[in-house]
Structure formats: C-alpha cells, structure tokens
Amino acid sequence: MEAQTSNLPLWILLLPLLGFVLNGVVIPLFKRGFALTLPAEAATAATLPIAAAFVCAIFAFMAISHGGPLVITPYKWLAIGPLNVDFSLKIDRLSGLLVMIITGVGTLIHIFSAGYMSHEPCVGRYFSYLSLFCFSMLLLVMGNELPLLFFGWEGVGLCSYLLIGFWYTDTEKANAGKKAFIANRVGDLGFLIGAFILFKMVGSFNFDMMTAKFAEWKATGTYDAHLVMFATLALFVGATGKSAQIPLFVWLPDAMSGPTPVSALIHAATMVTAGVYMIARLNGLFDLAPDTLTVIAYVGAATAIFAGSIGIAQKDIKKVLAYSTVSQLGFMFMACGVGAYQTAVFHLMTHAFFKALLFLGSGSVIHACSGEQDMTKMGGLKKYLPHTHFTMLIGSLAISGIPFFSGFFSKDEILYSTIALPGGHSAVFIVGVITAALTAVYTGRMLAMTFYGQERFSADVRSHLHESPGLMLFPLYVLAILAAAGGFLGVPHLLGDYLGHMPHHLGHWLAPVVPERHLPLMAVKLPLHEAVVMIGSSVLAIVCFTLGVIGFRNKQSLTDYLSGIAPIQKILEHKYYVDEFYAMAILRPLAKLAAWCADVMDKLAIDGAVNGVGNGAKRLGQRLRALQDGDVQSYALVMAIGLAFAMVGLVVLGKSF
Amino acid sequence: MSSALIPQVLALFLFSTGMLMVLLRRNSVVLLLGIELMLNAANLSLVSFAHDLGRIDGQIQVFFVITIAAAESAVGLSILVNLYRNFGAVTTDRARTMQG
Numbered sequence: 001m002e003a004q005t006s007n008l009p010l011w012i013l014l015l016p017l018l019g020f021v022l023n024g025v026v027i028p029l030f031k032r033g034f035a036l037t038l039p040a041e042a043a044t045a046a047t048l049p050i051a052a053a054f055v056c057a058i059f060a061f062m063a064i065s066h067g068g069p070l071v072i073t074p075y076k077w078l079a080i081g082p083l084n085v086d087f088s089l090k091i092d093r094l095s096g097l098l099v100m101i102i103t104g105v106g107t108l109i110h111i112f113s114a115g116y117m118s119h120e121p122c123v124g125r126y127f128s129y130l131s132l133f134c135f136s137m138l139l140l141v142m143g144n145e146l147p148l149l150f151f152g153w154e155g156v157g158l159c160s161y162l163l164i165g166f167w168y169t170d171t172e173k174a175n176a177g178k179k180a181f182i183a184n185r186v187g188d189l190g191f192l193i194g195a196f197i198l199f200k201m202v203g204s205f206n207f208d209m210m211t212a213k214f215a216e217w218k219a220t221g222t223y224d225a226h227l228v229m230f231a232t233l234a235l236f237v238g239a240t241g242k243s244a245q246i247p248l249f250v251w252l253p254d255a256m257s258g259p260t261p262v263s264a265l266i267h268a269a270t271m272v273t274a275g276v277y278m279i280a281r282l283n284g285l286f287d288l289a290p291d292t293l294t295v296i297a298y299v300g301a302a303t304a305i306f307a308g309s310i311g312i313a314q315k316d317i318k319k320v321l322a323y324s325t326v327s328q329l330g331f332m333f334m335a336c337g338v339g340a341y342q343t344a345v346f347h348l349m350t351h352a353f354f355k356a357l358l359f360l361g362s363g364s365v366i367h368a369c370s371g372e373q374d375m376t377k378m379g380g381l382k383k384y385l386p387h388t389h390f391t392m393l394i395g396s397l398a399i400s401g402i403p404f405f406s407g408f409f410s411k412d413e414i415l416y417s418t419i420a421l422p423g424g425h426s427a428v429f430i431v432g433v434i435t436a437a438l439t440a441v442y443t444g445r446m447l448a449m450t451f452y453g454q455e456r457f458s459a460d461v462r463s464h465l466h467e468s469p470g471l472m473l474f475p476l477y478v479l480a481i482l483a484a485a486g487g488f489l490g491v492p493h494l495l496g497d498y499l500g501h502m503p504h505h506l507g508h509w510l511a512p513v514v515p516e517r518h519l520p521l522m523a524v525k526l527p528l529h530e531a532v533v534m535i536g537s538s539v540l541a542i543v544c545f546t547l548g549v550i551g552f553r554n555k556q557s558l559t560d561y562l563s564g565i566a567p568i569q570k571i572l573e574h575k576y577y578v579d580e581f582y583a584m585a586i587l588r589p590l591a592k593l594a595a596w597c598a599d600v601m602d603k604l605a606i607d608g609a610v611n612g613v614g615n616g617a618k619r620l621g622q623r624l625r626a627l628q629d630g631d632v633q634s635y636a637l638v639m640a641i642g643l644a645f646a647m648v649g650l651v652v653l654g655k656s657f
Numbered sequence: 658m659s660s661a662l663i664p665q666v667l668a669l670f671l672f673s674t675g676m677l678m679v680l681l682r683r684n685s686v687v688l689l690l691g692i693e694l695m696l697n698a699a700n701l702s703l704v705s706f707a708h709d710l711g712r713i714d715g716q717i718q719v720f721f722v723i724t725i726a727a728a729e730s731a732v733g734l735s736i737l738v739n740l741y742r743n744f745g746a747v748t749t750d751r752a753r754t755m756q757g
Contacts, residue, residue, distance in 0.1 A: 630756030632749050633688075637680050 006070040008060040009089035012053045012099060013138050016106075019049035019131030023124045037124030043114035046127035050110050050134055054103035057096075064096050065509075071144065078147070085205055090144035094280060094345065094513040097506075098141040101352045105269045106134050108475035112360050113261040115471035116367055126166060126259065133159035137270050141277060146195050146205040149278065153191065153242065156271045157184045163266060164258040176254040183251040187241015194234030198285070201227060207281065214284030223288060232285060232292040236299075239275025244326050245303045245333060250579055252326055256318040260363030263318060268325050268359050269352040276332045276348050280341040280514055287339065293423055297337025301431040304330030306576070308438035312445065313557065313572035316373045317362045320446045324399065325355055327435060331414050334432060338424045340417035341514045342507050346490045347410035349506070353486045354398035354407055357479035361392035364468040364476065365450060369461050375446065376556050380455035384465045389451045391476040396447045398483040400440035401541040408538065409487035411436060416492075416533045419525040421517060426525045436537060437544045444548020453553040494521065494530050664705035672698035683748040685740060689733045696726045 022045040028034045060070055069092035078085040091099060110130065117123050136155025143149045157180075165177030199205055201224070202213045217223040239245070244252035255267050266272070279286055279296070286293060304327045311323035328351050335344035366373055368385055382389045398405040401412065415436065418429040455462070467473075489506045496502040507516045521530050555561070559569045571577070671694055678691030700719045707715025737747055744751045 628756065630753035632752070633680055633683075640676060640680065 002068045003071045003090075004063065004067050004069070005072060006060070006063065007072060008056050008063065008070055009072050009091050009142050010074060011056045012060065012091075012103065013089060013135065013142060015049040015053040015056070016131045016134035016138065019046040020128050020135060022046070022049075023128035023131060027124060034125060035122050039114070039118045039120070039123040042124040042127040043110070043117075046131045047107065047110040047114060049131065050103060051107045053134070053138075054100075054107045057099045057103045060091050061096050061100055064091060064093060069093070069096075077145075082203065083199075083205075085145050085147050087148065088144040088206070089142045089148075090207070091142060092513050093510050094277075095141045097345065097349065097509070098277060099138060101349060102134065102137050102141065102270050105352055105356050105479070106137075106265060108478055109261045109265040109269075109356065109360070112264075112363070112472050112475040113259070115469050116261055116363055117259065120259075126163075129159055129162045129166070130262070130265070133163070133266060133271075137274075140274055144207050146198065146207070146210075149281075150191065150195065153238075153274060154188070156266070156274065157181065157188070157242070160184075160255065160266050160271055163262040164255045166258055166262070170257075173257040176251075176257040180251040180255050183248050184241045187238045187248055190234045190236070190241070191238025194231045194236075194238060197227060197231040197234065201231070210282070211284055214282075214288065217288060218284065225288070228285065229289045229291055232282075232289040233295065235278065235282065236275075236292060236296055239278055239333075240299065241275075243272050243275030243329050243333070245275070245299055245329065246306060249303060249307065249326050250582060253319055253322040253575070256316070256322045260318065260359060260366060263322070264356045264359030264363065267322070268355040272325065272329055273332070273348045273352070276329070276336060276344050279333075279336045280345050283341045283514055286336070290423065293337050293339060294425070295337070296333050297418070297423075297425055297428050300330045300333025300335075300337055301428045301435075302330070303327070304334065304435040305431050305438070306330075308435045308442065310572055310575050311442040312438060313569055315376050315556070315573075317365065317375050317378075317446060317450060318359075318373055320375075320442060321355070321358055321362060324358075324439065324442065325351075327439065328355065328399070331411065331432065331435070334428055335414045335417055338418050338421045338428070340414065340421055340517055342510045342516060343410065343413045343417050343490075345510060345514065346506050347414055349489070350398070350406035350410040350483070350486050353479055354395045354405075354483040357391060357395035357476065357483050358399065360472070360476055360479065361388050361395060364388040364472055365392075367468055367472070368465055369457060370464050372457065372461060375449040377457050377461075378450045379453045379457070379554075380451070381465075382451040385451075385467050387467060387473050388476065391473075391480040392451070393447065394480040394484050396443045397545070398487075400443045400545045401436055401537060402545060403538045403541075404487070406483050406485065406487035408541070409490050409492065412534055412537055413490065413492060413519075415537055416519060416523065416530055417517070419523040419528065419533075420519040420530070422524060424523075424525045429526065433537065433540065437540050440541045440544035441548040444545045445552040448549045448552040449556060452549070492530065492534070493519065494534065661705070661709045664701055668698045668702040668705070670698075671695075671701065683750055685737055685747045685749055688749065689730060689737070692733070693726065693730060696722060696729075 023037065023042050027037050027041065027045060031037055063070055069090050071088065071090045073086045073088040075087050076084070077087040110127075113127070113130065117126055120126065133156060136152045136159055138152070140149055140152025140156060143152060161177045161181040163177075164180055165174045168174045168177075195205075198210070202210050204210065217228075241248045252267060252272065256263055258267075286296075307323045307326035307330065311320050311327060314320045314323060328347070332344045332347050332351070335341070335347060365378070365381065365385065365388060368381070368388070369378060372378070394405070398407040401408045415429060415432045418424045418432055419426055457465075488502075489509075490504050491502045493504065496504065504516075510516070519530065522528075523530070523533070551561070557569060559566050574580070675691040675694030675696075675698060678694065679688055682688060682691070700722055703715040703719050703722075707713065740752055741747050
C-alpha cells in the first residue's frame with residue numbers, strides 16, 4: 001500500500017526525548033542540583049511524555065491499519081559520495097506493533113517505577129535514563145535506515161549500562177553494567193561487519209531499497225551466496241550480543257542488579273528483543289541464507305535449554321526470571337531459524353507482556369520484603385500480597401504455556417513451526433519441548449517458593465510486609481489482562497475454526513512486512529498432527545507446572561528429592577561455570593596481556609621512545625652549543641662562507657639567470 | 658682588459674679588503690670601517706655597471722645605499738659607544754657574554 005507522510009513518528013520519537021531533557025537538564029537547572037528533584041516531579045516529567053507518545057502510537061496504529069506505512073524524512077543525515085543516509089522514520093506493520101509495545105509497556109513501567117523508586121535518592125537521574133532508553137528503542141524500531149537502527153541499538157546499550165549501574169556505589173553493580181556493555185561491544189562488531197557487507201552488496205542502507213533488492217535476488221538468483229551467508233552470520237553475532245544468546249548471554253543475568261522496573265522494560269520486554277526485530281526486519285536476506293538459519297535455530301535451541309536448566313536451580317527470584325528471559329529469547333530465535341518470523345514476533349509480543357508482568361511482580365515482592373531477593377527467605381507471601389500473587393499467577397500460567405493464556409499460543413506455534421515448516425529441524429523441536437517443560441517447572445517452583453508453603457522470612461521483614469500501593473498494582477493488572485488475553489491475536493488455524501473462524505490476526509497484520517507462513521495440519525519433519533502437538537504440549541505444561549508448584553512448596557531444591565543429583569545441582573547453581581570458563585579462557589589471558597603491556601611494553605618501548613627523543617635532543621643540543629661561542633666575527637665568517645656557497649651554487653646551477 | 662672591467666676589479670678588491678677587515682680585525686671601529694668599505698665597493702660596482710649598460714637604475718640604487726649606510730654608521734657608532742661603556746673596550750673579543 002502507498003506510504004503516507006505523517007508527523008506522528010516524529011512525535012512518538014521526540015516525546016520521550018523531551019522527558020529526558022526535562023529530567024536531565026531543565027529540572028536540575030531550576031533546582032540547582034541533580035539530586036534535588038523530588039521523586040513525584042521526576043516521575044511526572046517522564047511519565048507524561050511517554051504516555052503522550054503512547055497516545056500518538058495508538059493514532060499511528062489506527063492509521064496504518066487502514067493505509068500504508070507512515071513515513072517522514074525530516075532531513076538528510078549523511079551524504080558522502082555514494083553513501084546517502086536520510087534521517088527517515090517509518091512506522092509499518094512490524095515497527096508499529098513494536099512501537100505499541102514499547103510505549104504501552106513503557107508507560108506502565110514508568111507508572112510502576114513512580115511507586116517503586118519513590119524511596120530512592122536521585123530519582124531524576126533514573127527517570128532521565130528511562131526516557132532516553134525509550135527514545136533510543138523507538139529510534140531502533142522506527143529508523144528506516146540501517147545506521148538509524150544501529151544508532152538506537154547503541155543508544156539502548158548505553159542506557160542499559162547506565163541503568164544496570166544505577167546504584168553505582170556498589171562495585172558489583174557497576175561491574176555488571178560494564179560487563180553488559182563490553183559483551184555487547186563484541187556483538188556490535190559483528191553487527192557492523194554485517195551492515196558494511198550489506199551496504200557493499202545493496203548499495204544503500206535504506207530498508208525499502210534493501211527489501212526490494214532481496215526480492216529481486218530471490219527471483220533472479222543473482223547474488224553471492226557466500227557473501228549473504230557471511231553477512232547474515234555477522235548480523236546474527238550482533239543479535240546474540242543484544243539478545244543474550246550463546247555465547248554472549250552472560251551479561252543478562254548480571255544485568256539484574258539494576259532496579260527491577262529496568263529489568264522488566266529493558267532486559268525482558270524491549271531491548272533484548274532487538275535482535276529478533278532486526279532478523280524479522282531483514283527476513284528477506286535471512287531467507288537467502290538457509291545455512292545461517294540453521295545456525296540460528298540450533299543456537300536458539302541450545303540457549304533455550306541451557307538457560308532453562310540453569311533457571312531451575314537459582315535461588316534469586318530475579319535470576320530465575322533472567323534465565324527464563326534468555327530461554328524465551330532462545331525460543332524466538334528458534335522460530336526465526338526455521339523461517340517463522342511472524343511467530344517470533346508473536347512470541348516477542350506475548351513475552352513482553354508476561355515477562356514484564358513477572359518482573360514487575362517480582363519487583364513488588366522485593367519491595368514488600370525490604371529488598372530481599374532470595375526465594376529461600378520468602379514463602380507464604382500469598383496471604384500478605386494477594387494482588388501481587390494473583391497477577392503473578394497469571395503471568396506464570398502464561399509463560400508456562402497453560403492453554404488459552406498468551407504464552408500457550410505463541411510457544412505452541414513456535415514448537416509446531418519447528419517441525420511443520422520446510423526449514424524445520426526435529427532436533428530443535430525435541431529440545432523445544434523439553435525446554436517448555438523446564439519452563440513450566442521453574443516457573444511453578446518460583447511461584448511456590450515465593451507465595452506458598454511456610455513463611456521463611458525474618459520477623460523484621462514481616463513487620464515491614466505490605467502490599468504495594470495502587471500506583472504499582474495498576475500496571476500489574478493491565479499487564480495481567482494482556483498476558484492472559486494477548487494470545488488471542490494469534491489463534492492457530494486449527495483452533496480458530498472451532499472459535500468461529502477466528503483468523504491469525506497477527507499473521508495477517510504483519511503480512512505486508514513479514515511473509516505469512518501457513519502451517520500445514522500435518523508436520524513434515526516428524527509424523528505429528530498439529531492437534532497432537534498442541535494437546536501434548538498443553539498436558540506437559542499443566543503437569544510440569546503443577547509438579548513445580550506442589551514439589552517446591554516447602555522444598556527449595558531438587559536435591560531435596562534426589563540426593564544423588566547433588567553434583568548436577570551444583571553445576572546448575574553455578575550456571576555451568578560459564579562465567580568461570582570465560583574468566584579463564586578470555587579474561588585472564590587478556591589481563592595478562594594488559595599487564596604485559598603495562599609493565600613491559602609501556603615501560604620499555606613507549607617510555608623508551610619518549611625519553612629517548614628527549615635525551616637525544618638534549619645531547620644534540622650540548623654538542624651544538626659549542627658553535628654559539630659569542631664571537632661576532634666567527635658568526636660573520638660562517639655567514640660569509642654560506643654566502644660564498646650560495647653564490648657559487650647560483651652560478652653553477654642557475655645558468656639561466 | 659676592457660675599460661669596463663677595471664672599476665669592477667677595483668670594486669672586488671675593495672670589497673675583499675672590507676670583508677677581511679670585518680672578519681679578521683678585533684677592533685670594532687675597524688669593523689665599521691670594513692662594512693663601510695664593502696658598501697662602497699658595491700656602490701662602485703653598481704655605478705659602473707649602470708654607466709656601461711646606459712641605464713639609470715643602478716645609479717639611483719646607489720643613492721639609497723648611501724642613505725642607508727649613513728643611518729647604519731650612526732647606529733653602529735652608538736652601539737660602539739655602549740659597547741665601550743659596558744665592557745671598557747671596543748674590541749669584539751671582550752664582548753662574548755652571549756656564549757652558549
């Protein structure tokens with residue numbers, strides 16, 4: 001459909017920036033200090049713009065549902081020879097959906113933050129970072145040029161770093177921020193290499209031009225398959241950094257040291273899905289590289305089961321959710337890897353709802369327990385936090401894939417896609433099913449350890465226990481509704497027929513940007529009917545979730561049942577020793593290299609060169625000062641000799657004079 | 658030897674004499690004399706070339722040189738007076754305080 005020019009994308013982009021400027025510049029200037037902003041003022045200055053952006057996003061969403069994408073190009077950003085980059089924003093079906101999620105969930109999390117951070121100092125700084133994050137994330141999804149996407153990509157990375165290290169006086173938290181930043185740098189290098197190869201091949205960074213070119217390549221087959229594979233692999237490396245996949249996932253669990261609403265917004269709902277968005281945006285390119293897709297599917301599956309199994313042994317409620325996020329992102333990449341981009345986006349959306357809900361719920365729990373995050377010191381909180389319990393229960397049911405909650409639809413669709421699509425792999429399907437079971441178990445375990453069973457908290461904590469204020473409960477309930485019902489946007493064909501021919505809304509919606517894949521009723525990779533997979537995974541989810549809830553009501557770890565698996569439990573608790581392995585294989589050699597550079601290279605080579613130049617000049621000067629003997633006549637003599645040479649030279653060389 | 662060459666040879670002789678005075682004698686009065694001699698050698702050369710070539714510009718140049726030379730000797734003599742006041746002599750080997 002014809003693109004429409006509109007100012008809405010610009011409004012949506014700039015409103016959060018306004019929030020950033022208000023909290024970052026204007027209010028501190030008026031108050032004459034950064035720490036003097038009152039929490040309520042800071043929250044209002046940040047929440048109103050993002051809420052206004054959400055309203056604009058609704059208008060934009062309605063506009064694109066009737067017509068073509070909204071575009072605006074305020075100015076030309078770069079023009080260097082053949083490189084032309086416009087500052088061009090575009091809201092199409094894909095970015096429109098993400099803009100809705102970012103501004104909508106973003107607004108809810110701003111509201112939640114207003115309650116959660118009300119006792120903190122320096123709230124102005126917190127909200128200015130949060131607004132800046134929303135701005136960057138919106139630029140990431142609305143930018144119609146790859147460099148703009150990269151701009152947003154780096155911006156969200158920066159804000160993630162700033163917010164993880166928000167409590168920077170705690171060295172461990174500051175280090176977690178640095179870890180996230182550095183792990184992302186590795187991925188960004190891959191992203192840049194991929195982007196440059198892409199520019200070399202296409203000759204433009206514009207997504208419209210790229211999409212057209214990919215379609216042309218697909219039709220004519222005139223493309224360098226190796227180059228395409230290399231470019232897609234490089235871009236995927238970028239995605240593994242930002243979306244926390246093996247091997248670069250290590251930063252995400254540590255990122256939980258930031259404030260909990262940040263974990264909900266950045267490290268669950270929006271930023272970490274940037275890699276999935278990028279792949280869905282460039283789906284035409286990835287379709288041309290089946291080998292890369294295979295790699296993506298297997299990396300996604302490996303990450304999903306790896307992180308899921310770690311999640312089952314963690315004691316920290318936020319760590320459980322962090323590993324769960326890594327695992328769910330693995331699911332999204334599994335979907336991308338089999339070519340089911342629309343399903344990946346579907347899971348991205350439902351995950352944004354239920355994971356944001358779970359994180360905010362955990363934030364509410366932590367808030368109530370005076371900052372305690374260890375689930376072994378909780379238990380029995382249902383009585384004290386009824387609203388938090390209810391909403392978190394819905395979130396847990398959704399993530400576990402209990403039928404008719406949102407996670408059921410998206411996860412089931414991913415699982416079935418892995419065997420029903422021609423690009424599927426049965427191994428990925430099996431890993432996916434196991435991970436889905438693990439998900440249900442650890443979610444049930446988290447719920448049981450937090451809310452059910454005996455009360456394991458101290459009397460001191462009990463005296464402070466309180467249900468969160470309405471400001472925090474409102475976002476929880478809104479997200480609970482979305483997490484419960486969001487799945488009906490993507491009802492599978494099989495069920496849709498029974499529900500009065502309900503179509504797969506999301507698939508249809510995304511069809512102009514992301515090709516719609518119709519799943520056959522009979523899988524091609526394994527002889528399974530869709531109904532078998534659906535019923536099987538539902539039963540599995542229900543059984544495993546129940547097991548998790550009942551099994552961990554009063555016990556905290558698997559070893560309470562099977563003492564024989566203590567070694568495995570230990571490995572899981574230590575996250576497969578990945579951090580230790582990286583420390584040994586990468587960090588320690590690097591530190592040694594750095595020490596060598598500092599002690600040997602710097603002292604001998606660099607200092608030697610610098611001091612050598614100085615000493616040389618000094619010695620040369622000492623020799624030369626003998627010439628300056630203070631006798632006027634010797635100077636005159638030298639001058640006369642020089643003149644004589646000049647004259648002779650002129651006569652000999654310059655015959656033409 | 659043509660008649661045009663005679664003044665040039667004389668000029669060369671005068672110039673060499675002046676230069677040797679500047680380079681070899683220690684007395685700064687003689688130094689100034691040498692400079693004056695060199696200037697006048699150049700004047701002689703200019704005038705005779707101008708005469709031989711039938712052009713006026715060499716002669717005009719000489720007037721400028723004479724003017725500048727007058728100014729130069731005035732400055733030179735005043736430096737000389739100050740030299741005497743500061744070092745008690747006018748020989749150049751006494752004024753070597755700028756040794757490096």
